[in-house]
Amino acid sequence: MQQPPLIDLMIPSDKVAHVQVGNHLEHALLVLTRTGYSAVPVLDMTYKLQGLISMTMIMDAILGIERIEFERLETMKVEQVMQRNIPRLHVNDSFLKALKLLIDHPFVCVENDAGYFAGIITRREILKRFNRSMYE
Amino acid sequence: MQQPPLIDLMIPSDKVAHVQVGNHLEHALLVLTRTGYSAVPVLDMTYKLQGLISMTMIMDAILGIERIEFERLETMKVEQVMQRNIPRLHVNDSFLKALKLLIDHPFVCVENDAGYFAGIITRREILKRFNRSMYE
Numbered sequence: 001m002q003q004p005p006l007i008d009l010m011i012p013s014d015k016v017a018h019v020q021v022g023n024h025l026e027h028a029l030l031v032l033t034r035t036g037y038s039a040v041p042v043l044d045m046t047y048k049l050q051g052l053i054s055m056t057m058i059m060d061a062i063l064g065i066e067r068i069e070f071e072r073l074e075t076m077k078v079e080q081v082m083q084r085n086i087p088r089l090h091v092n093d094s095f096l097k098a099l100k101l102l103i104d105h106p107f108v109c110v111e112n113d114a115g116y117f118a119g120i121i122t123r124r125e126i127l128k129r130f131n132r133s134m135y136e
Numbered sequence: 137m138q139q140p141p142l143i144d145l146m147i148p149s150d151k152v153a154h155v156q157v158g159n160h161l162e163h164a165l166l167v168l169t170r171t172g173y174s175a176v177p178v179l180d181m182t183y184k185l186q187g188l189i190s191m192t193m194i195m196d197a198i199l200g201i202e203r204i205e206f207e208r209l210e211t212m213k214v215e216q217v218m219q220r221n222i223p224r225l226h227v228n229d230s231f232l233k234a235l236k237l238l239i240d241h242p243f244v245c246v247e248n249d250a251g252y253f254a255g256i257i258t259r260r261e262i263l264k265r266f267n268r269s270m271y272e
């Protein structure tokens with residue numbers, strides 16, 4: 001199968017739902033529920049990638065010993081709960097490098113030369129490409 | 137790439153986290169949060185596949201107009217909220233049929249001849265197989 005450049009597969013940043021490090025968990029929960037995504041990137045005010053946040057991370061943070069501590073949604077921030085250690089791709093990385101990461105991650109964030117968030121590569125886009133190659 | 141039989145890729149039912157149609161949403165939320173899965177199959181008491189439930193479906197159900205109505209977690213049941221219309225594969229279906237479905241679904245449930253839940257095919261397993269083929 002021909003290896004396409006990542007830019008051909010990437011969902012550009014302006015189409016990617018995200019939250020800010022400083023948002024409260026309640027806002028993040030609303031973004032995830034309304035978009036229907038189970039996880040989205042977390043950016044800072046300079047549009048640099050800081051991590052990712054998922055429904056599970058939020059639920060984990062508010063699940064107390066005796067009950068679900070819903071008030072924590074208003075007091076805790078995204079940056080206290082997000083996953084900071086995440087794989088990153090550069091716009092010029094190879095398809096094979098992206099594929100390797102997508103084995104364990106539903107999506108991977110892509111950065112450009114200046115270190116800004118450029119978009120995401122998703123499993124769906126890779127699978128669509130492989131599906132096409134099965135019929136060529 | 138060689139097309140493997142689905143049984144080679146399938147995660148067998150005894151390894152698949154699931155919930156029951158009659159469980160309350162609170163139980164489903166705990167299963168999802170503890171396993172870390174964003175969605176799992178829903179079975180009935182005869183071990184037949186009835187649908188799937190996700191974090192988002194649960195959150196959607198309890199997100200009221202003014203506030204998050206957490207009490208609904210104890211009053212509502214999985215069967216009121218789950219997605220019933222889901223793709224299904226048979227153990228003897230082709231790899232290509234599974235691939236096509238996995239473009240739009242992170243996992244697809246597999247049924248056996250007797251119509252019982254046999255396991256799931258995940259995007260991760262398909263991507264691992266494609267990754268291997270890129271180096272053969």
Ligand SMILES: Nc1ncnc2c1ncn2[C@@H]1O[C@@H]2COP(=O)(O)O[C@H]3[C@@H](O)[C@H](n4cnc5c(N)ncnc54)O[C@@H]3COP(=O)(O)O[C@H]2[C@H]1O
Nearest residue numbers: 015016017036037038039040106107122123124239240241
């Ligand atoms: N609103 C929607 N419209 C159409 N299909 C939808 C959809 N929401 C979910 N899906 C389908 O469900 C898959 C899993 O979504 P999930 O939100 O768990 O996982 C997603 C989500 O965490 C993230 N993602 C995808 N597109 C995004 C976007 N535009 N903004 C932010 N995050 C995105 O990447 C993961 C993998 O996405 P992928 O497309 O491979 O796979 C998606 C897609 O096939």
Ligand SMILES: Nc1ncnc2c1ncn2[C@@H]1O[C@@H]2COP(=O)(O)O[C@H]3[C@@H](O)[C@H](n4cnc5c(N)ncnc54)O[C@@H]3COP(=O)(O)O[C@H]2[C@H]1O
Nearest residue numbers: 103104105151152153172173174175176242243258259260
């Ligand atoms: N406990 C864990 N251990 C290791 N890796 C984990 C993990 N939880 C999540 N992941 C990674 O995150 C991906 C997305 O998981 P998610 O729960 O959104 O979406 C999952 C989940 O909804 C379902 N799933 C996978 N394995 C399952 C199982 N044993 N029981 C129930 N549902 C399962 O199939 C979807 C796609 O799974 P896939 O393996 O392709 O992709 C998984 C896997 O690469």
